[in-house]
Amino acid sequence: MPLLSLLSTTLASIDASPRVLQVLRDLHKQALSESPFVSTSGPITDALEKFVALDPDKCALVYLLLRSTGARFVVEAGTSFGLSTIYLALAVGQNAGLAPAQSAKVIATENEPTKAARAREHWRAAGDDVEKWIELREGDLRETLKTDLPEQIDFLLLDIWTPLALPTLRLVHPRLKVGAIVAADNVIAASKGYKDLVDFLEAPANGFKTTTAPYEGGLLLSVYLGKKGA
Numbered sequence: 001m002p003l004l005s006l007l008s009t010t011l012a013s014i015d016a017s018p019r020v021l022q023v024l025r026d027l028h029k030q031a032l033s034e035s036p037f038v039s040t041s042g043p044i045t046d047a048l049e050k051f052v053a054l055d056p057d058k059c060a061l062v063y064l065l066l067r068s069t070g071a072r073f074v075v076e077a078g079t080s081f082g083l084s085t086i087y088l089a090l091a092v093g094q095n096a097g098l099a100p101a102q103s104a105k106v107i108a109t110e111n112e113p114t115k116a117a118r119a120r121e122h123w124r125a126a127g128d129d130v131e132k133w134i135e136l137r138e139g140d141l142r143e144t145l146k147t148d149l150p151e152q153i154d155f156l157l158l159d160i161w162t163p164l165a166l167p168t169l170r171l172v173h174p175r176l177k178v179g180a181i182v183a184a185d186n187v188i189a190a191s192k193g194y195k196d197l198v199d200f201l202e203a204p205a206n207g208f209k210t211t212t213a214p215y216e217g218g219l220l221l222s223v224y225l226g227k228k229g230a
């Protein structure tokens with residue numbers, strides 16, 4: 001199905017106010033009008049002006065996974081203009097609202113200041129259902145994720161240049177709760193770049209079980225089952 005026609009199906013999959021839905025509709029349309037871009041080896045200046053956003057159907061899946069697992073602490077590696085972050089924030093905020101006084105947070109990461117500024121504008125436009133659940137860490141995530149992570153992390157979205165995927169997982173791994181999900185975009189389309197990540201996830205000692213869902217480019221989903229004997 002063409003991605004633009006997935007938009008209405010995607011938006012029907014999520015529980016959101018008309019204000020949030022309008023922001024998502026506008027941003028997806030902008031993102032889908034870009035020429036496709038898949039990270040193979042690293043930062044490419046051509047991508048600086050682009051959303052390079054997660055496809056709508058993947059966003060819907062991630063939102064529903066977060067809702068079904070009650071996730072409240074999420075790390076997003078690669079935020080760009082903040083489109084996927086809106087789904088993450090909406091889900092953790094809604095999960096937090098299921099019981100009184102629950103905390104929740106999406107740690108978003110972006111090292112391009114102009115992109116970070118645009119992301120903040122989009123979250124402001126989406127309003128409190130989204131904006132208040134996001135902590136944006138600006139700078140290289142290999143530094144910004146070194147400290148002050150939540151005690152337990154429920155979900156890690158790897159939507160980043162492939163050489164940064166494994167370094168990110170290594171930083172977050174010690175805080176993943178048993179049952180946490182790691183998602184990585186385009187693992188088939190960028191399989192060479194993701195080899196070290198996939199090898200890590202497949203090594204039994206690291207405690208993951210993994211599958212790849214047949215979305216465009218392949219969406220890896222890995223569940224942290226805990227280290228044996230830990």
Ligand SMILES: C[S@@+](CC[C@H](N)C(=O)[O-])C[C@H]1O[C@@H](n2cnc3c(N)ncnc32)[C@H](O)[C@@H]1O
Binds near residue numbers: 078081082085
């Ligand atoms: C694929 S895009 C993220 C798209 C976003 N998840 C979405 O769906 O809207 C990857 C982003 O990671 C950012 N990035 C690249 N290297 C980074 C680094 N070392 N630290 C933080 N962000 C980085 C890029 O600037 C780019 O905006």
